[in-house]
Amino acid sequence: MNLAILGFGTVGTGVFNLVKQVSRLTEELHVKHILIRKNKKAAIPEMTADYDKILNDPEVDVVVEVLGGLEPAHQYILAALRHHKHVITANKAVIACYLQEFTQTAAENGVKFYFESSVGGGTPWISEIERAARIDDVNQIQGIFNGTSNFILDRMKKSGAAFGEVLAEAQELGYAEADPSADIDGWDIANKLCISCDIAYDCFVVPTKDLPVFGIRNITAADITAFAREGYTVKLMGKSHQEGNKFDYVVEPTLYQSNTFEANTHENYNLISLHGQTIGDLRFIGQGAGQLPTANAIIQDILDIYQSRNHLERNFKRQLTFQANLTKSNYLLRAVFNCQQIFANYAPIQQGDYLLIHQIPVGLMHSLMKKIQAKDPQAWMVNLPVAEVSKVQAKQLSFS
């Protein structure tokens, strides 16, 4: 099969090198074109700045899109599908926004649109949701979907350093972008969770700014220390579950006890879990990013096409309603002003620097938090899973 790679950054180079170097691939796969920017010089013969040349080359079977961003990736993917080329992409932002359109266009043109590498990097996550969904309703998804924020939280806990300091280190190591907001404010996770829900629920979840998404930008070394003293570790989680014709969806920091898999997911690893009625809980741990794991996942998709291993068909026509308040949970809130009154209906108790709020609908908590941040931009909150709350009350822990 002949490939064209759009973009020659870290991941594009990884795909190119794997195809060249892994002997069991070189017989089957061949990179014919690499699309580079118009102002760049072609360093090797495969490189071209002319996308039409790729589209109109009947020998190209698969287009690998690793440009990132919404445009021109969106239009390039559509054009490739309409030229009857299979498309593989690692670009979670463009998939989260346009998966329905891509799926439909691919079906109309008799080609495949696959995107294993977009969530969980090298972790076989999309394929395992699809596999589980052959038998079960996958009715719960949760996980540590973002390696960069996990690296920051892990490093803060181990070193005691401040958020800004560790972020700078992550940027130096190449783990975090110059503009880190997608990673630290939860929007990268939001995209990945949307894609996961799309496949699990067969219902298209559009990533909008209205979703309950809250990140770790405001976390302090004092927060980490206070939680650690009581045996808790903070993880930035994506979570969704479905009940009947409703589902919820949230991205938020969450506290985990030290004997959980979540608390022990170190460095930039991902830990992603699904639940189905008969399979129970399945968890997958792997490198959520990085050149080789991401390139590996892209090539897995290409091999699926080569070996006619069709992925689960989804048309996203199941009627499910997003219900932000489907779940109630408990939160610890840190703000500079007294918020007791705002949460009067949810048994607020001051615990050191934090207000412990009980059994509040998750969507309501997130919308109230937006109002609190309008007055106190440094305010921060963390979810405290239900099972933990009675212990906190009984022990009168001092999160201070």
Add this chain to the structure above:
Amino acid sequence: MNLAILGFGTVGTGVFNLVKQVSRLTEELHVKHILIRKNKKAAIPEMTADYDKILNDPEVDVVVEVLGGLEPAHQYILAALRHHKHVITANKAVIACYLQEFTQTAAENGVKFYFESSVGGGTPWISEIERAARIDDVNQIQGIFNGTSNFILDRMKKSGAAFGEVLAEAQELGYAEADPSADIDGWDIANKLCISCDIAYDCFVVPTKDLPVFGIRNITAADITAFAREGYTVKLMGKSHQEGNKFDYVVEPTLYQSNTFEANTHENYNLISLHGQTIGDLRFIGQGAGQLPTANAIIQDILDIYQSRNHLERNFKRQLTFQANLTKSNYLLRAVFNCQQIFANYAPIQQGDYLLIHQIPVGLMHSLMKKIQAKDPQAWMVNLPVAEVSKVQAKQLSFS
């Protein structure tokens, strides 16, 4: 597709119920026969004690073997394959012994022999080794492969109870057999590790009594307490790795620090990991046994056949040599007599009740242990991973 189920115990019943009850399966799959013992009465019309009736029914596409044990399972599987029926089995003992024969017979008769449920229960382990092996050499496998022994170790740690007491509880709960030796002496793990190596290395590893396999029969509450005091948890592990044309293979108790995934694998869960050059470490956590997860894995194999999703082809002709001493490691040994002299070449240091032995070849340690047990049948040992040893020496820990 029409199925015949051989055996109607926990797993056979699970497969039957899933096919009847899961709506997305009932259209595609139908259980036509259930083989029961000659002295049993047929409670439902599908039941028969006549295997020839199943073999000679041209409408039967797939035979699901869940009898367990070596014979007649071995002969029944061969007969089904020779009658051009696909075979799915959960029977790890018979696969470990005869995988090469089954694979060859299936190929000769143009049918499939699949066995996802045999290792890791509902955890997609065999399929993920096969998937990883499409790109990488899978050169390392390790994990908690046995839910029963993990349940016992976890319960001992949490309750402080003695081995025998917890084993009796596991037997009452149906987690352990009346004869628990396969689970507690490591032979169930040995079979599962053989099957995993077969697929990962494309080389048939025969489970013989010569393999380094050591279990938890002799572990005491005092052992658990001594290790816990120093922050360690004992897990019964299966481990193998391959280098060039050699591989090693061991089943043994191993100590893990509290911040590892292994130490935090509770109850009867399985945690299984593989390593490949480009994918890095991938870990899978799920229910390693139980009616529904096992039935789920069996039906996944059936759906693969139904959807023509062919598994990786293996002929087991790669020339690899088993080398028991490929790896050196460190051990804590508890025996009633002084063993310093036996381990004089491996810097033995008495640490409380335990002799700490340094950098000894793994195969040699296991063979010396057999000799020690001839004199002290209650002697016990545990692997202490290399990274931990310097800490033990530096702190002069007292494992007493």
